[in-house]
Amino acid sequence: MTGIVITGTGVxxxxxxxxxxxxxxxxxxxxxFNRPNSQGQSPPSWLPWPLAHxxxxxxxxxxxxxxxxxxxxASATAHAAVAAAQLALATAGCATEDDAVRCGTVLSxxxxxxDELNEVIPKLAVLAETDPRPLAKLLYEEVPDYSYLxxxxxxxxxxxxxxxxxxxxxxxxxxESGAGGLGxxxxxxxxxESGELDRVLVVGVQPPLSGTVLAALDREEPLATRAQAGRGxxxxxxxxxxxxxxxxxxxxERADVARARGAGVLAEVLACETLCATTxxxxxxxxxxxxxxxxxxxxxxxxxxxxxxxSSDRDECRAVGPQVAGAPATSSKGTIxxxxxxxxxxxxxxxxxxxxxxxxxxxxxxxxxxxxxxxIDFVHGSPRPxxxxxxxxxxxxxPGPRATTAGxxxxxxxxx
Numbered sequence: 001m002t003g004i005v006i007t008g009t010g011v012x013x014x015x016x017x018x019x020x021x022x023x024x025x026x027x028x029x030x031x032x033f034n035r036p037n038s039q040g041q042s043p044p045s046w047l048p049w050p051l052a053h054x055x056x057x058x059x060x061x062x063x064x065x066x067x068x069x070x071x072x073x074a075s076a077t078a079h080a081a082v083a084a085a086q087l088a089l090a091t092a093g094c095a096t097e098d099d100a101v102r103c104g105t106v107l108s109x110x111x112x113x114x115d116e117l118n119e120v121i122p123k124l125a126v127l128a129e130t131d132p133r134p135l136a137k138l139l140y141e142e143v144p145d146y147s148y149l150x151x152x153x154x155x156x157x158x159x160x161x162x163x164x165x166x167x168x169x170x171x172x173x174x175x176e177s178g179a180g181g182l183g184x185x186x187x188x189x190x191x192x193e194s195g196e197l198d199r200v201l202v203v204g205v206q207p208p209l210s211g212t213v214l215a216a217l218d219r220e221e222p223l224a225t226r227a228q229a230g231r232g233x234x235x236x237x238x239x240x241x242x243x244x245x246x247x248x249x250x251x252x253e254r255a256d257v258a259r260a261r262g263a264g265v266l267a268e269v270l271a272c273e274t275l276c277a278t279t280x281x282x283x284x285x286x287x288x289x290x291x292x293x294x295x296x297x298x299x300x301x302x303x304x305x306x307x308x309x310x311s312s313d314r315d316e317c318r319a320v321g322p323q324v325a326g327a328p329a330t331s332s333k334g335t336i337x338x339x340x341x342x343x344x345x346x347x348x349x350x351x352x353x354x355x356x357x358x359x360x361x362x363x364x365x366x367x368x369x370x371x372x373x374x375x376i377d378f379v380h381g382s383p384r385p386x387x388x389x390x391x392x393x394x395x396x397x398x399p400g401p402r403a404t405t406a407g408x409x410x411x412x413x414x415x416x
Contacts, residue, residue: 003193003254003255003256004189004192004193004252004253004254004255004268004269005252005253005254005255005258005265005266005267005268005269005414006250006251006252006265006266006267006268006269006352006411006414007091007092007093007094007251007252007253007258007263007264007265007266008087008088008089008090008091008092008093008094008249008250008251008266009087009088009091009248009249009250009251009266009348009349009352009353010083010084010085010086010087010088010089010090010091010247010248010249010250010349011084011087011246011247011248011249011346011349011350012054012059012080012083012084012087012246012247012248013032013052013054013244013245013246013336013339013346014032014035014037014052014053014054014055014244014245014246014336014337015032015335015336016037017087018087019349019350019352019353020353022332022335022336022350023350023353023354023357023359023361025335025336025364026330026332026335026361026362026363026364026383027359027361027362027382027383029362029364029381030335030364031052031227031334031335031364031365032052032053032335032336032337033050033051033052033227033242033337034050034051034053034227035053036053037053037054037055041053041055041058044208046211047211047214048225049214049218049223049224049225049240049243050224050225050226050227050242050243050337051243051244051245051337052242052243052244052245052335052336052337053245054080054244054245054246054247056076056077056079056080056207056208056245059076059079059080059083060079060083061074061079061082062082062086062163066162067162070159070162072123072142073123073142073155074159075156075207076207076208077109077156077205077207078155078156078159080205080207080247081107081156081159081160081203081205081247081249082159082160082163083247084203084205084247084248084249085105085160085163085164085201085203085249086163087249088201088203088249088250088251089163089164089201089251091251091266092251092253092263093263093264094199094251094253094261094263102168102197102198102199103164103165103166103167103168103197103198103199103200103201104161104166104168104169104170104171104191104196104197104199104200104201105157105160105161105164105166105168105169105170105171105200105201105202105203106157106169106171106172106173106184106185106187106188106191106200106201106202106203107154107156107157107160107170107171107172107173107184107202107203107204108172108173108178108180108181108183108184108202108203108204108341108342108345109154109156109172109173109174109178109204109205109341124138124139124142127142154170154172156203156205157170157171157172157203158170160201160203164201166199166201168196168197169191169196169197169200171184171187171191173187175398176276176398176403176404176405177274177276177405178204178341178398179274179344179396179397179398179405179406179407180204180305180340180341180342180343180344180345180347180396180397180398180407181202181204181248181341181342181343181344181345181346181348181396181407182272182274182344182345182348182394182396182407182408182409183274183405183407184202184203184204184345185202185250185252185269185272185344185345185348185407185409186272186273186274186407186409188200188202188252189252189269189272192252192253192254198253198254198257199251199252199253199254199257200251200252200253201249201250201251201252202249202250202251202252202345203247203248203249203345204247204248204249204341204342204345204346205246205247205248205341205342206244206245206246206247206339206340206341206342206343207245208245209243209340214243217241217399217400218240220399220400220401220402221240221241221309221311221312221399221400221401222239222240222241222309222310223240223241223242223243224238224239224240224241224242224243224308225239225240226239227242227334227365228365229365229366229367230365230367230368231308231365232308232334232363232364232365232366232367233304233306233307233308233313233331233333233334233363233364233365233366234304234306234313234317234329234331234363234366234369234370234373234376234378235308235365235366235367235368235369235370236368236369236370236371237367237368238308238309238310238313238370239308239310240308240309240310241307241308241309241312241333241338241399242307242308242333242334242337242338243337243338244333244336244337244338244339244343245337245339246336246339246342246343246346247342248339248342248345248346248348248349249345250345250348250349252269255268264414265414266352266356266414267351267352267355267411267412267413267414268411268412268413268414269409269410269411270291270294270295270296270297270391270410270411270412271290271291271292271294271295271408271409271410272291272407272408272409272410273287273290273291273294273407273408273409274287274405274406274407274408275287275290275405275406275407276404276405277404277406278404279315279404280312280315280397280398280401280403280404280405280406281315281316281318281319282319282404283397283404283405283406284305284315284316284319284320284395284397284406284408285319285320285323286406287395287406287407287408288319288320288323288324288393288395288408289323290408291393291408291409291410292323292393292410295391295410297391297410298323298324298325298327299324299327299391299392299393299410300327300386300387300389300390300391300392301327301328301329301330301351301354301360301386301390301391301392301393302320302324302327302328302329302330302392302393302395303329303330303331303332303347303350303351303354303392303393303394303395304316304317304320304329304330304331304395305331305333305343305344305347305395305396305397306329306330306331306332306333306334306363307331307333307338307399308333308334308338308365309399311401312397312399312401313370313373314372314373316395316397317373317374317376318373318374320393320395321373321374321375321376322374324393325375326377327377327393328360328377328378328379328384329363329376329377329378329379330360330361330362330363330378330379331347331363331364332346332347332350332361332364333364334363334364334365334366335364335365338399340398340399343396344394344395344396344407344409347394347396348394348409348411351392351394351411352411354386354392355386355390355392355411355412355413356413357386358385358386358387358390359383359384359385359386360379360383360384360385360386361379361383362379362380362381362382362383363378363379363380366378366380367380389412389413390412390413391410391411391412392410392411392412393408393409393410394407394408394409394410394411395407395408396408
């Protein structure tokens, strides 16, 4: 695969806005668990697990018509998705007025209550009890886009389309198939390669999870109870997945389209695949095999999923380690936690920034690499220089030992 480039990125995490603050925190050995976020908000006091808290309630909503009316049914997820999309649009510097019909969006969302219908339908049911308008008129006037009820896959995606001005495909990738956002990237790549679209904005959001969902995740595969050195991903003493929140957006374009408008190219996408297999080990192994084959090269750096889970770190290293022999490995989750539904998309934006800086940040909270994970060169302690011509492999998968979908992508610096 050739000819697909990244021209814009946007990310919001507990570190604040943009990939830079995350890489700075990783480089300095700082972590963001159970601390006030950049807006001064603290995680919920009832939460028994460390959390890198994003602070969705402080994210602004666009002003003016029709945004004011739409905000009535815009969840915190929608706020974060639109904000991340606007960051990517600003970075990409693309004007959509003349070619909006050839531009589309892909939203990576999950089943944890982040999409709009879970909140819209109860509100409409209550309103309909006393509102004098006929039901059809009420729905048409109160739902931000009535066509959603006729099959558009995601209302959050509709808000993103509005923010971008894109008139093409509005695609949603739900649940485990999203593979931390890389499922959305792989769909976008196919939309571009097929010639259906010239530009695709991929957006993913991990909203706060309910206590019920967190308890279920903890029962399936333990969550981390302490965030300190020696408990990080790939460490001998790791004991559970670190929790995080975030939103990310990536603008993908056909290279010829980007060149024609004089866009700055941040990175080139050499390959991206998501696969479902009998086990998550087999899924990530096969996804990485396909990506390295399509890219025609082995990566110079491996940006691993590395959640901190005892079993998932082991499975990932067994599957990927032999295919990336000699490539230094890092992970962001010891710094900003695992933003499940968009973890891979966040890592993609961080990898783009790392290529630009030509620096590999260390794994947060990693003190002593686990020798049972194999002969893998984990970056820890301090950053390392990254060759300007380097390529980065990003891997990701859904939480839980029964999750069987994984994603992999390989990128290289723009212009290489």
